[in-house]
Amino acid sequence: MPMDDRSTFSYKSPNVFGRIAVAWKLIIGLRGQELQSVGSWIERNYAQSGRVVGFIRFVGWAVKSMLVDIPNALVGVTFAKPMSKVSYWLAADNPVKNHPWASQPNARLPEACEVVVIGAGFTGAACAYHWSKRNGGQMVLLEMNEAASGASGRNEGVVVMGRFHAYVKKMMLDDLPRVRPDLDSAQRERLAEKFAEAYVRAAYKNADYDLSRPFATRGFGVDYARVGWVQGQTDDSQDYLDYSVRESYEKGLRRLGLGRAEAGPGIDRHEGRVRVEDTGDRYAVHTNRGTITARYVINATESYTAALHPEFIGKLVPIQTNAAFAEGGPAAMKEHVAMGGPNSWFGKHPDGVILGTGGITLDYTQAGRIRPSRFLTNYIITEIQHIFGHSPMHVFREWSCTAGFTDDEYPIVGLLDGKNQYIIAGMCGSGSGVHFNGARHVVDHILGIEGPDDYPEQFFSPTRVLDPEAHLWPE
Ligand SMILES: Cc1cc2nc3c(=O)[nH]c(=O)nc-3n(C[C@H](O)[C@H](O)[C@H](O)COP(=O)(O)OP(=O)(O)OC[C@H]3O[C@@H](n4cnc5c(N)ncnc54)[C@H](O)[C@@H]3O)c2cc1C
Structure with a gap:
């Protein structure tokens, strides 16, 4: 939906075919990295339940998310094609690009x-x-x-x-x-x-x-x-x-x-x-x-x-974190107030919303990888819609990178x-x-x-x- 049409947006719940279509798209869009993060998701969210019960609770959550929560949340949400993988911050020109060789090619x-x-x-x-x-x-x-x-x-x-x-x-x-x-x-x-x-x-x-x-x-x-x-x-x-x-x-x-x-x-x-x-x-x-x-x-x-x-x-491990930028977003969300929960975080900017979530553990050779997950973007949008009420959004940047994690999660x-x-x-x-x-x-x-x-x-x-x-x- 073009963002200009936002003022005329009125929420209409998807019908059963719409829900199945969204779920199907989500399933065929799943990649190894999303499946890989299932373990850490269960650990983070159902730690008290034990492995088997934790897994069953996860399956219940996944089915409900795919057929109910995400389809509901995606009404009025559009995704750019092609999607830019350049982060919100890196979109501008870099004043120190190729420094110092850009200005002094013979510098040593x-x-x-x-x-x-x-x-x-x-x-x-x-x-x-x-x-x-x-x-x-x-x-x-x-x-x-x-x-x-x-x-x-x-x-x-x-x-x-x-x-x-x-x-x-x-x-x-x-x-x-x-x-x-x-x-x-x-x-x-x-x-x-x-x-x-x-x-x-x-x-x-x-x-x-x-x-x-x-x-x-x-x-x-x-x-x-x-x-x-x-x-x-x-x-x-x-x-x-x-x-x-x-x-x-x-x-x-x-x-x-x-x-x-x-x-x-x-x-x-x-x-x-x-x-x-x-x-x-x-x-x-x-x-x-x-x-x-x-x-x-x-x-x-x-x-x-x-x-x-x-x-x-194995001691300082790259963990991939995903982020996305969407034009629009809830009017009730205040600028300069960052919000985060166990699985997601988001913040309002003058031109839209940055949203993100983490949790995919990578091999050390993959540090810095850019492979954002659409499933995770959808998940965070669902969280935002749930907390702030429904609003249309247009996502046109999705990116990722890695943060360095120690075992105890504290710095060195x-x-x-x-x-x-x-x-x-x-x-x-x-x-x-x-x-x-x-x-x-x-x-x-x-x-x-x-x-x-x-x-x-x-x-x-x-x-x-x-x-x-x-x-x-x-x-
Ligand atoms: C998607 C995402 C969202 C995040 N959100 C937040 C947030 O909202 N708030 C927050 O506080 N933190 C956040 N973080 C974490 C935060 O960005 C990092 O903790 C912080 O940027 C780390 O800065 P750094 O300089 O230590 O590492 P980096 O920015 O990773 O810099 C390391 C640099 O070293 C260079 N390098 C590596 N090896 C070599 C080598 N051998 N030779 C030469 N150069 C090398 C790399 O190219 C890189 O530029 C987020 C991280 C990610 C990935």
């Missing part, structure tokens, strides 16, 4: 520098920002595609400052029996509590940064707002949130914040990857444009990391090799909170600047996920 990489940062997404850019503010010497930022061509240019644009205390504690409690079987339940409770406290303190520090400033002062357009409230989508989640707020108050952790930012543009252009070689007191970083010797290396490669450091295979920030090579990764789909302050933390560490220890080693060192037995947990 330096043979030596102080720090090499690998990866020019949010994290790599934040490293460069903090480094330049502190006049740290020469830093080289390497990118194998284009700046922001990974998750940073293909996300939903919600500046997530981190998860809330009760949630972090619960997740750690669920995970600790795996990594710390030696502890009894009271000790696990205390450790989970300490971890959650450290994480939430760091998240609040992250929220204190005015993320718009670094961009605005350099003349980039920024659309960022701190709105400052959070609301549960259901009664249960509202209760949980209330409980977390009470608990946070008791611990003196008093804030909740929410905001939204716009990422810079970029395009996909796969070139050679880099390789890091430890040569003793330096690193040789080999690229397809020559080798750079550096005293320090920062890996800002997130879900791509295992291709560079195989010890992360710190030294990778006990020498001078660092990593900032494992944002697990809520990266914006960590990349900026995590980069500050690492840059200060390299420069020996006494700063706030927002990412203490005992909680955030990569050994937590690489080798939990050898990790130096807090007493």
